[in-house]
Amino acid sequence: MSFSEQWLTLREPHDSAARNGKVLDAVAATFAIQSGISVVDLACGTGSTFRAVSLVLPGRQNWRLVDNDLSLLARAKPASASSEIHVVTQPVDLQHDLELVLDGPVDLVTTSAFLDLVSEEWLERLITEIAARNLPFYAAINYDGRASCEPADPFDQAILKAVNNHQLTDKGFGPSLGPQAAVKAIELLQRLDYKVTKGQSDWVLRKADTEMQTEILSGWAAAARDLDAAAVTEIAGWLTRRRALIASGRSSMRVGHVDFFARPPAR
Numbered sequence: 001m002s003f004s005e006q007w008l009t010l011r012e013p014h015d016s017a018a019r020n021g022k023v024l025d026a027v028a029a030t031f032a033i034q035s036g037i038s039v040v041d042l043a044c045g046t047g048s049t050f051r052a053v054s055l056v057l058p059g060r061q062n063w064r065l066v067d068n069d070l071s072l073l074a075r076a077k078p079a080s081a082s083s084e085i086h087v088v089t090q091p092v093d094l095q096h097d098l099e100l101v102l103d104g105p106v107d108l109v110t111t112s113a114f115l116d117l118v119s120e121e122w123l124e125r126l127i128t129e130i131a132a133r134n135l136p137f138y139a140a141i142n143y144d145g146r147a148s149c150e151p152a153d154p155f156d157q158a159i160l161k162a163v164n165n166h167q168l169t170d171k172g173f174g175p176s177l178g179p180q181a182a183v184k185a186i187e188l189l190q191r192l193d194y195k196v197t198k199g200q201s202d203w204v205l206r207k208a209d210t211e212m213q214t215e216i217l218s219g220w221a222a223a224a225r226d227l228d229a230a231a232v233t234e235i236a237g238w239l240t241r242r243r244a245l246i247a248s249g250r251s252s253m254r255v256g257h258v259d260f261f262a263r264p265p266a267r
C-alpha cells in the first residue's frame, strides 16, 4: 500500500496537534538525563514522528528513519538544521527485514499511523523483538475506530462501518489489525511487564479544515466502494451531501486515535 507525500504533508499538522501530551511527556521524562539518544522510526513516511519527537528528546540525537517507499524517504528531513541531530534514512521492507532495523545501538523505537496496517502475527513479532532488546516503544496516531461528523447524515454510520471493515483488509502484512492494533499492542507489552502510558490523540477537524475533511471523506467513500458496502449511487450521494456541508462551512469532524509509550521493566 502506498501513501502520497501530499497526504502525509496535509495530515502532519493535524497529527502534531493531536499527539497526546501526557504520552510525549512520558517519553521525554524517560530520556531526560541522557546526554544522547539513538532512535529508530519505523514506517517513517516523510519523518513526521521524527520532527515531533526530536523536540522533546535530549540534545545529541541519532535518528534512523526506515520506510520501504524511496520517494517518501527522500523527503524525510529535520524541521530545522541542528548539528546535534544526525539523521540517516534506510530503505527497508519491514514485512521482511524488521529484525535488521532493530539491531545496533538503539535506545528508543518509534512509529506513527502505522500499526493499524499490520497483522496480529507481525505485531507479535515486532513486540517480541522489541522486548528481546529491552527497548522502549512510542507508537502514535493509531486509529481506534471512532469517528463522527457534524452535522450528522443518516448514511454516516453505514460508511463508518465500511471504513472499519476496510481497515481489516491486507495492507501488505496479512489481514490488518485496524482499530484493534493499539489495544492488542498494549496488551502484549503489559504481558511482558512493560509500563504503558496511553492517551487519546484524536483529530479534531474544525469548519476551516476543509482540505483535510475532504481528503478523509473521499478516502472513506473509496473504502466503501472497494468493499461494495452500498450502491455506488448511495455512496456518491452521501459524499456529495458531506462535501456540500464542507463547502458551506458547516462541517466538523472527529477521528479517534490512541498514542502510547511503553517502557520495559528494567528501565
Ligand SMILES: C[S@@+](CC[C@H](N)C(=O)[O-])C[C@H]1O[C@@H](n2cnc3c(N)ncnc32)[C@H](O)[C@@H]1O
Pocket: 001, 002, 003, 008, 015, 042, 043, 044, 045, 046, 047, 048, 049, 066, 067, 068, 069, 072, 092, 093, 094, 095, 111, 112, 113, 114, 117, 141, 172
Ligand atoms: C500512514 S503512513 C505514516 C507515515 C508516518 N509515520 C507519518 O506518521 O506520517 C504509513 C507508512 O508506512 C509505510 N509502510 C507501509 N508498508 C511498509 C513496509 N512493508 N515496510 C516499510 N514501510 C512500510 C508507508 O510507506 C508509509 O510511509
